[in-house]
Amino acid sequence: MRDINIAWARELARKTLQDVLPRRWEHSLGVGRRAEQLAPILGKDAELLAMAAYLHDIGYAPDLVDVGFHPIDGARYLRDVHGADELLCKLVAHHTCAEIEAGDRGLLDILQGEFPKQRPDLVEAITYCDMTTSPDGVPIKAVDRLAEIRERYGPEDLVTATIAKATPCIMSAVRAIEDRMASADVRSAGTAEIVADTQPHRAIHAKPFYLITAYPAHLA
Numbered sequence: 001m002r003d004i005n006i007a008w009a010r011e012l013a014r015k016t017l018q019d020v021l022p023r024r025w026e027h028s029l030g031v032g033r034r035a036e037q038l039a040p041i042l043g044k045d046a047e048l049l050a051m052a053a054y055l056h057d058i059g060y061a062p063d064l065v066d067v068g069f070h071p072i073d074g075a076r077y078l079r080d081v082h083g084a085d086e087l088l089c090k091l092v093a094h095h096t097c098a099e100i101e102a103g104d105r106g107l108l109d110i111l112q113g114e115f116p117k118q119r120p121d122l123v124e125a126i127t128y129c130d131m132t133t134s135p136d137g138v139p140i141k142a143v144d145r146l147a148e149i150r151e152r153y154g155p156e157d158l159v160t161a162t163i164a165k166a167t168p169c170i171m172s173a174v175r176a177i178e179d180r181m182a183s184a185d186v187r188s189a190g191t192a193e194i195v196a197d198t199q200p201h202r203a204i205h206a207k208p209f210y211l212i213t214a215y216p217a218h219l220a
């Protein structure tokens with residue numbers, strides 16, 4: 001039987017994205033690495049979350065486009081072509097508050113019908129990973145990531161309108177994961193300021209951990 005694990009997910013994302021959408025591949029690599037950093041707070045779910053993170057944008061690959069909404073297209077591909085775990089497909093389908101954009105695109109029935117939302121805690125985790133990783137795969141603050149999306153798509157694009165609507169959902173997910181990491185004393189690139197703010201008794205300095213060596217390839 002085929003091994004379904006993190007290495008499989010990373011390689012599938014690489015094969016699907018690297019040549020046709022190299023920047024999307026770099027982003028996916030960063031999101032996957034971000035997810036692997038969450039292992040201390042995810043326990044037995046860590047591997048599944050990391051797989052979903054590497055694969056979350058696979059639906060952008062031109063060959064996979066079906067309805068034209070990448071969370072659904074990616075989840076369908078993983079389900080129909082690879083027989084992937086149901087929860088893995090649901091995490092891809094729902095990453096980064098996808099319900100909101102699906103509603104704006106008239107695709108909410110398909111999303112909820114084919115991939116009913118499950119494990120909101122893991123949906124928050126994959127959303128955190130996506131929204132704290134830049135398009136080039138580098139750690140970034142969520143507020144800067146949101147601003148970057150608005151700038152990249154421009155004021156007229158549906159994505160910009162949707163991202164404004166989704167901002168409370170996204171920031172709620174980011175804060176939930178940052179709180180869990182702070183409670184577990186997990187230090188991660190881009191989260192040290194939160195740790196410092198919420199746990200001053202630990203005497204963690206505010207800035208030194210930002211852009212730590214978690215992503216050496218991208219920081220070189």
Ligand SMILES: [Fe+2]
Nearest residue numbers: 027056057130
């Ligand atoms: Fe993404």
